[in-house]
Amino acid sequence: MKHTITFLPDNITATVDKGENLLNAAAQAGVYIHAYCGGDGICGKCKVVVNKGEVRSDKANLKQEDWDKGYRLACLSTVESDLEITVPEMTSKSGKALKRKPRTTRTISAKAQDSLIGSWEIEPPVSKLYLKLNPPSLDDNISDMDRVMRGIRQAFPDHVGEPSYDHPELIKYLPAVLRESDWKITLLLLRRNQGGFRIIDVEAGDTTAKLYGLAVDIGTTTCSGVLVDLNNGEILAESSGYNGQISCGEDVISRIVYANRPGGQKALQDKVVGTINTIIEDICRELIISPADIAYMMAAGNTIMSHLLLGLDPKYLRESPYVPGVSRFPLTKAAELGIHAHPSMRLFLYPCIASYVGGDIVAGVHACQMAKSDKVSLFIDIGTNGEIVVGNQDWMVCAACSAGPAFEGGGIRYGMRASSGAIENFQIHPETFDPMIVTIGHIKPSGICGSGLISIVAELLENGVIDQQGKFRQNLDTPRIRQGADGWEYVLAWARDSLIGEDIVITEVDLDNLMRAKGAMYAGYQTLLESVGLSFADLDRVIMAGNFGAYIDLERAVCIGLLPDVDRENFYYIGNASMLGCQISLSDVNRFQERLAVRQLMTNMELSENPEFMQHYMAALFLPHTDMSLFPTVQEKLKGIS
Numbered sequence: 001m002k003h004t005i006t007f008l009p010d011n012i013t014a015t016v017d018k019g020e021n022l023l024n025a026a027a028q029a030g031v032y033i034h035a036y037c038g039g040d041g042i043c044g045k046c047k048v049v050v051n052k053g054e055v056r057s058d059k060a061n062l063k064q065e066d067w068d069k070g071y072r073l074a075c076l077s078t079v080e081s082d083l084e085i086t087v088p089e090m091t092s093k094s095g096k097a098l099k100r101k102p103r104t105t106r107t108i109s110a111k112a113q114d115s116l117i118g119s120w121e122i123e124p125p126v127s128k129l130y131l132k133l134n135p136p137s138l139d140d141n142i143s144d145m146d147r148v149m150r151g152i153r154q155a156f157p158d159h160v161g162e163p164s165y166d167h168p169e170l171i172k173y174l175p176a177v178l179r180e181s182d183w184k185i186t187l188l189l190l191r192r193n194q195g196g197f198r199i200i201d202v203e204a205g206d207t208t209a210k211l212y213g214l215a216v217d218i219g220t221t222t223c224s225g226v227l228v229d230l231n232n233g234e235i236l237a238e239s240s241g242y243n244g245q246i247s248c249g250e251d252v253i254s255r256i257v258y259a260n261r262p263g264g265q266k267a268l269q270d271k272v273v274g275t276i277n278t279i280i281e282d283i284c285r286e287l288i289i290s291p292a293d294i295a296y297m298m299a300a301g302n303t304i305m306s307h308l309l310l311g312l313d314p315k316y317l318r319e320s321p322y323v324p325g326v327s328r329f330p331l332t333k334a335a336e337l338g339i340h341a342h343p344s345m346r347l348f349l350y351p352c353i354a355s356y357v358g359g360d361i362v363a364g365v366h367a368c369q370m371a372k373s374d375k376v377s378l379f380i381d382i383g384t385n386g387e388i389v390v391g392n393q394d395w396m397v398c399a400a401c402s403a404g405p406a407f408e409g410g411g412i413r414y415g416m417r418a419s420s421g422a423i424e425n426f427q428i429h430p431e432t433f434d435p436m437i438v439t440i441g442h443i444k445p446s447g448i449c450g451s452g453l454i455s456i457v458a459e460l461l462e463n464g465v466i467d468q469q470g471k472f473r474q475n476l477d478t479p480r481i482r483q484g485a486d487g488w489e490y491v492l493a494w495a496r497d498s499l500i501g502e503d504i505v506i507t508e509v510d511l512d513n514l515m516r517a518k519g520a521m522y523a524g525y526q527t528l529l530e531s532v533g534l535s536f537a538d539l540d541r542v543i544m545a546g547n548f549g550a551y552i553d554l555e556r557a558v559c560i561g562l563l564p565d566v567d568r569e570n571f572y573y574i575g576n577a578s579m580l581g582c583q584i585s586l587s588d589v590n591r592f593q594e595r596l597a598v599r600q601l602m603t604n605m606e607l608s609e610n611p612e613f614m615q616h617y618m619a620a621l622f623l624p625h626t627d628m629s630l631f632p633t634v635q636e637k638l639k640g641i642s
């Protein structure tokens, strides 16, 4: 159930789910409330007055007299009805009320899912066929296999192409299965591209009710699996876990280096196979099914992950001119890689484009149907490597830019992954420069995650705490700006309010690293667009993929120059697009077959040695950009900030 909250005195309204935390609601609405301890209920700063409506609240350290006056700690309150909340007046040093700045936050709407991805049929490439065959006789004495083939032809009289089989083990056990099941069998069939079916397996009796497919997203950090009932398309279970290769290096380059050690490549293959097996075990345990019931697996990963899974040497992927050993991966039997599944289970891997534009991006582009639309789209997946695709149904160019790990907490002094204690939302008092900090899990802060970093930098910029070069204004009257070990810094949380018992700061070195990361992304968009004679004005859609997009604040990401300053209605977010592509391909043979055409349409552009890219990159090392005409809404926002 949804409830409306009106925040006074600024009359800002927000609609939130019942049970939403009040501090979160304020942060998402762009309403500043003092909050120093991340929402842990310790600092006692986030007091608000509940004028109308009902909240469920914990008194914690709040004084009785404040409680009696109707004060509540926003971070310890949840929304139970429509509310009218007064946030205590922000006062200036002269005692006058301060005008709050207009709302500057906005999430990317999830409208995309249906409009971009469309619908798909439940007609999987792998299917089951139950046959009741006539036993052989002296008058009908064709071989067992021919009898099965005849059964398939009779079941699909209009189907073009002869059935076949390619599994020599099959003929060893087929005669026994036929007789022991009284000639009632279920065939596992794979549709061939050129028409007809290939027999993958034969089972005794009617097992058609058990037909499962596994979609797997093989990430450098995390692997996820989704089990789909291929009879009806229903998602039955999901599981995920860290990629076991993490112990051999955090990023793809360190994995390639590890693979070069004696036995390294095999160790990496074993580790990712082990991760997939754990996912399969978790899912099978939850559903009480056997891994052998999984008939088909569709996976996508970046090029390095795909090579390592198949046991291919990734060595040359990091050497100029950065070409992969193979881009269309062979159809593989998963069991031959050590994956615990049906011995005949086929593993399909999405094809890749280049060393750093992999099958995960092809799967994402496939999922959102860019290749079937006349609209010009910019597809962005932000991670350590930012991948970018621009195009439509007639052409597509793509590139990877080495954004660096800033958005995953790397290279940031108090950077961390998006886990409990990470600052994920941030606002600043425009005159005292005190922070409003919201952490994941509402505990004292222990660091800054990627989305928090974007919020922090945008707020510091909009409030004049830093300039457009990412340097602190040293003349501001606040003890939070000070000189530290890495130069000038801003104290986000004093030691007493932090979980780690020390001041949490953001430094000029951090700001520099962030500017490099966002500058590489923006320069990538510009270089690709210009390569096809287009500009940002020609874009019909900007599609964000990847988990990072779920938490990104659109206005703030534009404010720092990470995303282009185009009509906000043109932004879409589709989540884990790679996984979506796998799920769609599992379920719909027509969409499955399109994936190769999508790959064919995509042309890679190597940016690392591209002079235009370098020029754009240098120009983007500014907040948001040296060319402010590219960011008209930010220019407007920053007017008057000296």
Ligand code: FES
Residues within 6 Å of the ligand: 034, 035, 036, 037, 038, 039, 040, 041, 042, 043, 044, 045, 046, 073, 074, 075, 076
């Ligand atoms: S007590 Fe609510 S943010 Fe600290």
